[in-house]
Amino acid sequence: MHKFRQTLAHLYMVLFLIFLLAPLVVMSGAAFNDSKLPSIVPWRGFTTMWFSEMIADQRMMLAFVNTLWVAVAVAVLAVIVGTASAILVNSISGRARTVLYGMMISTILIPGVVIGISTMIMWTKLGGAIFGPDGKPWPFIPGLHLSVLGQVSYIAAMVMLLVLARLQSFDAGLEEAALDLGASHAQVMRRILLPHLYPAIGAGAAVAFFQSIENFNVTQFTRGGADTLTVYVFSKVRSGITPTINALAFLLICVTLLLALAYEINRRRRARIEAARQAEARRAEDAALS
Amino acid sequence: MSAGIDLENVCCDFGSFRAVDNANVSIRPGEFFSFLGPSGCGKTTILRMVSGFIEPTQGVIRIGGADVKGKRPNQRPTALIFQNLALFPLMPIWENISFGLEVRGIDKATRRKKAEELLRLVDLPGAADKMVSQLSGGQKQRVAIARALAVEPQVMLLDEPLSALDLKLRQHMRAELRAIQQRTGVTFIYITHDQGEALAMSDRVGVMSQGRIQQIADPREIYNNPVNGFVASFVGENNIFQGEVQQAADGMASFATPHGTFRARLGELGDKPGKLYVRPEHMLLSDAPAVENSVPVTISDISFEGSFIAVHATSDTGAILSAEIRNDGAATVPEKGARVHMTFDPARAAILPDANVRG
Amino acid sequence: MQDLLRRYGPGLTLIMTLLVAFWLLMLVILPNMTLFEQSFRPYLPVTEIGGPRDTYGFGNYLKVFDGSIERSLFGISFSIPVHVMTFGLTIWYSMVVTALCFLLAYPLAYYMAKIVNPRSLPTLILLLFIPLWVSEVLRAFAWWIILAFRGPLNALLLSLGLIDDPIRWTNMGYTGVVIGLIYTYVLFMLFPVYNAVQSLDTNQIEAAEDLGAPWWKIHWRIVLPHAKPGIASGSVMVFMLSAGSLLVPSILGSTTSQWFTQTINQWFNDALDWNTASAYAFLLLLLCTVFVSIAMRLFRVKLSDIAK
Ligand SMILES: Nc1ncnc2c1ncn2[C@@H]1O[C@H](COP(=O)(O)OP(=O)(O)OP(=O)(O)O)[C@@H](O)[C@H]1O
Ligand SMILES: [Mg+2]
Numbered sequence: 001m002h003k004f005r006q007t008l009a010h011l012y013m014v015l016f017l018i019f020l021l022a023p024l025v026v027m028s029g030a031a032f033n034d035s036k037l038p039s040i041v042p043w044r045g046f047t048t049m050w051f052s053e054m055i056a057d058q059r060m061m062l063a064f065v066n067t068l069w070v071a072v073a074v075a076v077l078a079v080i081v082g083t084a085s086a087i088l089v090n091s092i093s094g095r096a097r098t099v100l101y102g103m104m105i106s107t108i109l110i111p112g113v114v115i116g117i118s119t120m121i122m123w124t125k126l127g128g129a130i131f132g133p134d135g136k137p138w139p140f141i142p143g144l145h146l147s148v149l150g151q152v153s154y155i156a157a158m159v160m161l162l163v164l165a166r167l168q169s170f171d172a173g174l175e176e177a178a179l180d181l182g183a184s185h186a187q188v189m190r191r192i193l194l195p196h197l198y199p200a201i202g203a204g205a206a207v208a209f210f211q212s213i214e215n216f217n218v219t220q221f222t223r224g225g226a227d228t229l230t231v232y233v234f235s236k237v238r239s240g241i242t243p244t245i246n247a248l249a250f251l252l253i254c255v256t257l258l259l260a261l262a263y264e265i266n267r268r269r270r271a272r273i274e275a276a277r278q279a280e281a282r283r284a285e286d287a288a289l290s
Numbered sequence: 291m292s293a294g295i296d297l298e299n300v301c302c303d304f305g306s307f308r309a310v311d312n313a314n315v316s317i318r319p320g321e322f323f324s325f326l327g328p329s330g331c332g333k334t335t336i337l338r339m340v341s342g343f344i345e346p347t348q349g350v351i352r353i354g355g356a357d358v359k360g361k362r363p364n365q366r367p368t369a370l371i372f373q374n375l376a377l378f379p380l381m382p383i384w385e386n387i388s389f390g391l392e393v394r395g396i397d398k399a400t401r402r403k404k405a406e407e408l409l410r411l412v413d414l415p416g417a418a419d420k421m422v423s424q425l426s427g428g429q430k431q432r433v434a435i436a437r438a439l440a441v442e443p444q445v446m447l448l449d450e451p452l453s454a455l456d457l458k459l460r461q462h463m464r465a466e467l468r469a470i471q472q473r474t475g476v477t478f479i480y481i482t483h484d485q486g487e488a489l490a491m492s493d494r495v496g497v498m499s500q501g502r503i504q505q506i507a508d509p510r511e512i513y514n515n516p517v518n519g520f521v522a523s524f525v526g527e528n529n530i531f532q533g534e535v536q537q538a539a540d541g542m543a544s545f546a547t548p549h550g551t552f553r554a555r556l557g558e559l560g561d562k563p564g565k566l567y568v569r570p571e572h573m574l575l576s577d578a579p580a581v582e583n584s585v586p587v588t589i590s591d592i593s594f595e596g597s598f599i600a601v602h603a604t605s606d607t608g609a610i611l612s613a614e615i616r617n618d619g620a621a622t623v624p625e626k627g628a629r630v631h632m633t634f635d636p637a638r639a640a641i642l643p644d645a646n647v648r649g
Numbered sequence: 650m651q652d653l654l655r656r657y658g659p660g661l662t663l664i665m666t667l668l669v670a671f672w673l674l675m676l677v678i679l680p681n682m683t684l685f686e687q688s689f690r691p692y693l694p695v696t697e698i699g700g701p702r703d704t705y706g707f708g709n710y711l712k713v714f715d716g717s718i719e720r721s722l723f724g725i726s727f728s729i730p731v732h733v734m735t736f737g738l739t740i741w742y743s744m745v746v747t748a749l750c751f752l753l754a755y756p757l758a759y760y761m762a763k764i765v766n767p768r769s770l771p772t773l774i775l776l777l778f779i780p781l782w783v784s785e786v787l788r789a790f791a792w793w794i795i796l797a798f799r800g801p802l803n804a805l806l807l808s809l810g811l812i813d814d815p816i817r818w819t820n821m822g823y824t825g826v827v828i829g830l831i832y833t834y835v836l837f838m839l840f841p842v843y844n845a846v847q848s849l850d851t852n853q854i855e856a857a858e859d860l861g862a863p864w865w866k867i868h869w870r871i872v873l874p875h876a877k878p879g880i881a882s883g884s885v886m887v888f889m890l891s892a893g894s895l896l897v898p899s900i901l902g903s904t905t906s907q908w909f910t911q912t913i914n915q916w917f918n919d920a921l922d923w924n925t926a927s928a929y930a931f932l933l934l935l936l937c938t939v940f941v942s943i944a945m946r947l948f949r950v951k952l953s954d955i956a957k
Contacts, residue, residue, distance in 0.1 A: 002693070013760055013765070015775060016753070020779075020836075021792075022789035023792060027790065027794060038794055041800065041804040043432055048458060069482070079670070084664070085665075087657070088653065088665045092650060110681075110937070111930075111932065111937060113910050113914070113930055114684070118927075120681035121684055122679055123918065125687070133695060147903070153753065170431050173372050175656055177372055178342055180342075180363045180370045181389055181438075183390075184835065185661055189657065191378075192378060196380065210782060214784035214786065214897045217893065217894075217895050230896075233784075234787045236898050237789075253779075256779070256783065260778065262880065264775060282426075285426035285428075288459060289458060290428050
């Protein structure tokens, strides 16, 4: 009976993985099907035509570049704001901490539609209030910079959570030791605290980057005419589509797979090095005692 | 270069809780001074006030004669060795050691040279490029000391630096620390709750309890002439008799107890009650009672401790008393259940007040 | 604050405080207050803004009750305003998605935490993470391909002989939307539940087994109560993401499946009536807040637990 349940569980795991991964395979496969409609049935023969068409698609390339710019800006801002917030929240206590922390994480739960509309309205109204209804200057008009601000408003909270988790394992004694040795506060930050946080900051930057790339809701309400990849793909799916989208999807999946693989390999290498060091410390310990 | 340290009426409050109460001590330049006391008595708090991480609520701290009020840790000529060492895990050993120089803008070649010099001083040559996690506990200890020495402090502050080590290593490091202190001539303020450590290494010891300094003296004086019952009990074992002072003259007094009236040295009682303290090694065993200060007992337990033999006995009133016999090969050890007398020299017993605490 | 100053000095403290203030004030509080204020103003031509007709009122909110349609449920027919119905159906189907996500994710979470060989767990997690790294719009698009009338799902079912005629998946009310939402958000249920189950001491399960408890009782009385915070945070995440999703309903929706976010989008981007869109967006925000509070009450968890 026990054995049977175990087999059932393995089977369930496999089915679940198929459920998760099969759509991606189908989508990638359709990129190579010589058919006007994106599908894998009926199979009309292998082609790489959609990839060359994708490169020729000026609008898509522009959207791609836009997406990268937005994602980089969001990652930079979210990392700066999120890290500062984590450090601040970590070193205050009591009611102030509860309120600030609650406000920060509630931003994750605000629907993107609300963030998008509220960001758009506030900045354009602010511009209207300062400069009058016509001829508002740059930051106060719709555009991708508003998308950046809107996205940062909740992605910063994700970075904050990652950095805060890392801060829990930080020994505040190290800061005091550095101060005691004569370091200034800025030096403590640069040489002691930030190096400890780098892994979390790196992870935060990656999360922010990918969250920004796939963001639709905020962008849709703030972009004012400019395209990002997500918006472009969305409009393509609704109007007529060609498998160029599949070609794009295939490439994106490949890139993310490679990145994930590189990350995992690096993680394992680090774990190995650390294990070797600890083994050496144990040997030194034994040597000292004998 | 080393500096003296003076605490004058120093107090430290955490909210309504007074962690350090009216501390007065004058530590001489180049001295190895220990603060000894049980957990939570305020030792770390004193050290953190000297190093500048907390400001005293009252009183003055002088380092090298100068009031350091308002000076931040990085502006004081002190170096603190933390209870958990606080080595920087992400820097190699030599960067750890030369961190204090790095933040003063000293160039890399000089820093590296200095780090290697210090590693030789603490007997760890060749560890410069290792990472912290590669070192054993004792090695980390030495790195922490080297790191503190690198900034050429006038005072080193050590917060129970040996508490994380194995017993054997701890004993080895005691000698090492003492040697480093004498080689460098820096003033050491050392904190510990291990009386053996304090007595073995220090020039002078300050014994603390509940935020108050009870006694400041050299180790012998602390052990042989404790000023109160707390010091006597915290530093070594005692037989304690409850009773009342009857007559006092010339620093001696007679003391009435349920076991009879004894004669002993009279400590600074003031108007407080006192108890009689006798160390086990000052209790002599004999078959017949002596002229004074004798208690008839029945031997209840004998335990062999190596260099000495501990004898536990029950008096007629049911009190447990103990004596120690030096194991010099010739000593006669009584049998369990034997009736003997425990006797002590009046000069070796003292009538002392309880600890000096509030309330 | 004392601690902050002591640890980082006045300069850095000021910079960090300013950054946090910029985030919370300029990016969160002020925009939402503006949205709230705007939602009470009528939609007017540019020239009349600030004029005599620009007064506060509930007009935008009352638009929810415009335009009723006839519906029947369980044989009772009644008329209901279109937007109220959209609102209700959005909540209802978001709850359905949440429940189904839990049913799908719980066995796997338990499997990952207690059954699978720990050595192969990192690989499994890596595989599970892949869809998360792929953009939401592409994941919805993948299902658009699969569910197409002449798509692979119908082809597969036909060749297996399970159906005789292809099915119009994307024309069956909310079916496509629900499938798409589950696919997109099931991992947001899986990982919190997995973390919660994983922290349960395996000895407890074995002790219960040893005492003769049947497997369902072990789950009901031991594993599920322990995993409650994880389930709560997963449910809140999935519900919020589903109710707030615009992509999936737009791509996989049928002619009869309207999602509340789509209505908001129409007000904002098609009718260009930002004020009514604000009112509707505020309703959505209100709904989400209420849902989260109820869920936290029900499961007796705090906001800070959900963030894990
Ligand atoms: N920041 C603080 N806030 C409130 N109370 C404190 C604080 N720091 C220390 N205390 C209290 O002050 C008392 C003395 O603490 P201290 O750390 O000086 O003790 P200690 O003698 O070093 O003990 P240990 O041997 O355990 O390190 C303790 O009762 C402690 O609880
Ligand atoms: Mg301490």
